[in-house]
Amino acid sequence: MNRSLLTSPRLYLTNLLTQADVTVNGTRPWDIQVKNNAFFENILTKGSLALGESYIDGWWECEMLDEFIHRILRHRLDRCVRLNPTLLFNILKARLSNRQSRHRAPQVGERHYDAGNDLFELMLDRHMIYSCGFWQGADTLDQAQEIKLDLICRKLQLTQNMRLLDIGCGWGGLVEFAARQYGVEAVGITISREQLKFARERCAGLPVEIRLQDYREVNDQFDAIVSVGMFEHVGYKNYETFMKVVARCLAHNGLFLLHTIGSNRTTHTGDPWFDKYIFPNGMLPSAKQLTTAIEKLFILEDWDNFGTDYDKTLLAWHDNFERNWPTLKKRYSEKFYRVWNYYLLSMAGGFRARYMQVWQIVLSQLGRNGGYTSIRCPRCSDSSK
Template identity: 40%
Template sequence: MADAASRLTALAQDLLGVPLPVRIRAWDGSEAGPPGAPVLVVRHRRALRRLLWKPGELGLARAWVAGELDADGDLYALLARIAALLWERGGDQRPVRPVRDPRLRAAARELVRLGGPWPPPPPPTEEIRGRTGRTHTRRRDRQAVSHHYDVGNDFYALVLGPSMVYSCACFTEGATLEQAQRAKLDLVCRKLALKEGDRLLDVGCGWGSMALHAAREYGATVVGVTLSTEQAAYARKRIAEEGLADRIEIRVQDYRDVRDGPYDAISSIGMAEHVGTERYQEYADDLYALLRPGGRLLNHQIARRPERDESAYRLDPFIDAYVFPDGELAPLGRTTSALERAGFEVRDTEALREHYALTLRHWVARLEAHWPEAVRLTSPGRARVWRLYMAAAALAFERHQIGVNQILAVRTGPDGHSGLPLRPRVWNETPADGS
């Protein structure tokens, strides 16, 4: 097994048909690849067995979560080189095709020799398993939400910071993460034109930050719904500590089971990604029915770029197995079309793509700065899932592979009255903090 790094480098170049743009450091201490390039560390040959039995992204992800693959130095630089190699050559975002010649068989034999002929290692325990039946039933959605969110409020507080807002912030020059998250919450409230006594439904309320801001700063009466018991307990504690229990109710409830409308406004911030394509029209119809005539919806949602052939779209295997089980991203046009079919008038769409990249970089920095504590609060594998997921997502936003948008929609009255001002985006002129 001498000089495993050189053998791995030659193997990768044979399979990909191009020079490898990263250095490899292997389990035997050897290194190979371009001098000064980002370093991919292969800590154990077991990583190669994972790739033999599960080629592609899921095999790589399992090796990363298990600690068999790692980055030495700047993770963003390493991921950028790998992304450019696999997904972005010539502007094509699909993986490159391996070289199809007799070298493939020789490469496969070499991979077996390097990785060993033993059976595949079991997936890391952080991978969700045992999913059965149709996606996006109430039971399966509860399982998916619990997998992602019920991993410990202390862990989320470490990553997200005091705001406990798990969605894209809105930055201005020099703003801290806390200031940018407050600005986002305030922007949502102003777009919804909240005022004293308004009833707000916060769908996917998380740890209660939006509900608290709307009640404290705008005098709204808020119902927040979440499927996460840990989120609900944390939100109720915050609400009690601020003395706002008379204005805010937090429920562990599926949005499909909310029946106490009408509401004056609905906020859905980072929740619609969990709904699923087959349920999205139902989601739009349900929210429309819960609003009074003249009521507003603010839908804040990550969007993917549309495929030329939408039938070719597949869930990302790493995200589906480790991060957001059953989560699906829709193109912006599909979302607005569903809202319009439900009866909404879409009045404004604002793209915040660059803001989410900045938000994610802040979260990664917090995670890396508190790494031993993050591992203690969850597990080494879970912390590694989050580091990889957030860093890769930051690059995806920066490179316009995905985006995030706020859509303001209104349920107009019978006479077509929207209640919106004639001048668009007046909400950008009067932030609550006076800045």
């Protein structure tokens, strides 16, 4: 064991951070300013949970929190803090129980997505898309999300009167776009009552049905299926079940597009801070877990990774959050501000460090006759059809 760890947690962590060119109480914007000396021992005993909680409690500050996290993860310093009881407990829970069962699935809707439509309206783009935008050819968040929506529709090869299922439709932005721009009929499902109400209002008058429904309950037939930013809530014990539901509901010649954050390593639990404060029961799939789940069910037509675009998306959300905080603070607490500040900026740093990825995977059941043409670029003129 490192001698400095035994004699001084402060010395150990200070030396560790130096490897990432971070100085404790330094003068650069990514240097951490420690205001409570209990911070050092707390990090060594509780890991990432303590890092986030001590920020919420004001034990430390950082002018460029996203860059601080980027440097920690880019230099793999997270692997230098020993396995702690909190992490061991979370791993045990994930192994012994199905944390994303039909009974538990609504928890993330109640605790996160129902936080308030006012928050998300002020933070997100005009389509209310709560997933990574596509920034090639885009100058604004609205453009990045609209280009992404159009890319998804083109990858699915949507045409007039096709029937589309959106698993985890959020506030209805994708089904509304697909109905208006591509003339499809659509069904969107969500487990959030606030999203349900908002999506039904925005899609009124369109051939779009919004349901409060768990994905396991869907039995309809669809020409194309999409799921964007929802698979992170499915859980490794349910990956195969999810894929079997898609296979059951997808027409034999149809396409399924899965858009998800991906992990570089196979795990069986999520980060303990994010599990407690942001996305209860969430976890990121690895490539190995995904290919295992689709085996014998689908043919892999395309696998696209544009994870670096999430850094820019998160910073755009954070800019909106900061700019609108004077309005939001009338309803939300100062603790809420610090939680969401840490959430958005630490995620941005994680994607900048390539600690996480964003995958768009296109699957078919029988394989496309003549092959599938990959799409990587927005339309030459604009993102609308």
